[in-house]
Amino acid sequence: MKRTPINELLKSTDLGKEINVKGWVRTKRGNKSVAFINLNDGSIIHGIQIVADLTNFDENLMKLITTGSCISVNGTLVQSQGQGQAVEIQATHIEVYGSADAELYPLQKKGHTLEFLREIAHLRPRTNTFGAVLRIRHAMAFAIHKYFNDHGFYYIHTPIITGSDAEGAGAMFRVTTLDPINPPKNDKGEVNYEEDFFGKETNLTVSGQLEGELAALALSKIYTFGPTFRAENSNTARHLAEFWMIEPEVAFNDLVDNMDLAEDFLKYLIQYALEHCNDDLEFLTKMYDNELLSRLRFVVENHFERLTYTEAVEILKTTDHKFEFPVDWGADLQSEHERYLVEKHFKRPVILTHYPKEIKAFYMKQSEDGKTVKAMDVLFPGIGEIIGGSQREEDYEKLHTRILEMGIHEKDLWWYLETRKYGTCPHAGFGLGFERLILFVTGMGNIRDVIPFPRTPKNAEF
RNA sequence: UCUUCCUUAGCUCAGUUGGUUAGAGCAUUUGACUGUUAAUCAAAGGGUCCCUGGUUCGAGCCCAGGAGGGAGAGCCA
Structure with a gap:
């Protein structure tokens, strides 16, 4: 089934439609019988709520669905029974593309300081x-x-x-292919940029x-x-x-x-x-x-x-x-x-x-x-x-x-x-x-x- | 580069006059709960106190040097 971006799903009125959605898990919560997954795919700031009836899903699969994991969900677009969102996905099948070890994944459900996020710039998007x-x-x-x-x-x-x-x-950044340890020198003992890649001194603009x-x-x-x-x-x-x-x-x-x-x-x-x-x-x-x-x-x-x-x-x-x-x-x-x-x-x-x-x-x-x-x-x-x-x-x-x-x-x-x-x-x-x-x-x-x-x-x- | 502040658990931070085994909240793990919204409740695990050296019977705390970060300034867009 073709993936539908979350920004389209959130404004859809096509209730009862079978859809596929893929994205990264922001939070998962729930109890013994039902799990709620907030899924985001970056198409819009809002996530969509995935509802998983636990009688239909393997316990080991659900354990892999952690904050930060990436999943693909097939399900039905339905009117939400809860507060806070108009529509949600009643899941029928979930595939985990990649889990994220909850003990190690640095992004939490809670807020982080911008200074900390700078240190993990590979994950902050x-x-x-x-x-x-x-x-x-x-x-x-x-x-x-x-x-x-x-x-x-x-x-x-x-x-x-x-x-x-x-x-x-x-001040400019020099661009050179000369050997930094032993650059060629001219008669005056200066670095000879005539032997550099462009035959002259060059910099970044x-x-x-x-x-x-x-x-x-x-x-x-x-x-x-x-x-x-x-x-x-x-x-x-x-x-x-x-x-x-x-x-x-x-x-x-x-x-x-x-x-x-x-x-x-x-x-x-x-x-x-x-x-x-x-x-x-x-x-x-x-x-x-x-x-x-x-x-x-x-x-x-x-x-x-x-x-x-x-x-x-x-x-x-x-x-x-x-x-x-x-x-x-x-x-x-x-x-x-x-x-x-x-x-x-x-x-x-x-x-x-x-x-x-x-x-x-x-x-x-x-x-x-x-x-x-x-x-x-x-x-x-x-x-x-x-x-x-x-x-x-x-x-x-x-x-x-x-x-x-x-x-x-x-x-x-x-x-x-x-x-x-x-x-x-x-x-x-x-x-x-x-x-x-x-x-x-x-x-x-x-x-x-x-x-x-x-x-x-x-x-x-x- | 200058001024100033900061660096303690995964994160945010307490830590008294230098004194025994370094704390909290959140996160994580486990358990409870049949619709949650940063869920809630209970319990547990989790530490190179930034690094190096010094003072001291004893340093997270005091001193010196170093590293990294924030805010302001200079330079500029």
Whole structure:
């Protein structure tokens, strides 16, 4: 008999129908004559109740059906006699695919701490929490592609191995096939990367933006969505060494267009989650964050506050609120400053623009005032910076001068500069941290709990 | 990397002034119960007190070093 997913069975009204269901046992309880098995197959957060009349089942078979075991059940879909569920399965035959030793299986019927579940990341997808997070993660990935496809963007695959470190976005992981014990040396006694696989030093990408710009200056509207690697020794609830990033880049867009895109895009994604992930969001709201659903709705329904860095500094300087770090024009804002603006002052998402050029990347469009660049950071409550982007400097001379000023090796960027030499145009884009989006949408507190197998300093298990 | 807190049973945690045989709840096992919902009730089993060294008649507890984890910060997405 063909398996029916549990999400279909739970909404079925086809009482009396013979069905087959397969999944993993969450709990088993009962007495001498009847057993109740809560079975989950990951198709939905809810399990279906299997009722086994023990006069029909061998005692030894029933002993194998433990928390964590995997079974296949044939039976009849019936109206439930008990409270708590509309329908249940009256079992006629049960096959055990794999038992799970109850003395050893680490997942219990009771709740576990998220820290403990991180240590058993190979089993945590079987929990309600991670099932919900992973289904939402999928829905967001799908919605990202759908949004861009529906808006005329093309998905570009930028390289994961890169030969330049000029992007300046952070420390990089080296990629090499050289012998780590006895690498070939050159005349100066340095490692000779000319003998390495690519004939030069290579690293894992820290951003697909520069290559994304090349594609945007041909296809007009593009986006990337791929893994990104940062070798920073960051130990926080918001950083990973390996994470996924979405980077749209649009020719002919200016900073305002860029902000409009970022706001519309984020609201679309959150709205998509509200419409397609309701069961999972309700579970997370109930178990972890009472205000999750109302916060998501609030973000969708209200405009993002837009102001310049200079205006933000004025607000921070005139408030009575005491900060640990001083606020001064020219210095980057501290986390506490961003949090104050988002969570206390405006109480909504904030887009800050026109930062001092000294604290931003070389490729950002220089403003007419000569002091700021057309950068934008989208700040979210509880997350901080969820998007960072800018209009790009399309003027060859200005860009070239800025590269020299910042001491960047121009020979690594000849190809990037050529786009400004041949048919340059105004363009803008941004980067959205996928896991930070998932943090916000799920209400989880630690970024290690929104990616299946987190990579962080001192941790690459699984 | 910095600040700070933590590490005791499978899990979550108590553990007094340094003192005999280290505790609880849950989980597990066994038993009771003819419809349970994290079932309930009863009993039992279960310990490298993170590691190394030191102080002491005696260390889960005090000291030093190390490892791992949490929270906050920096860097950023």
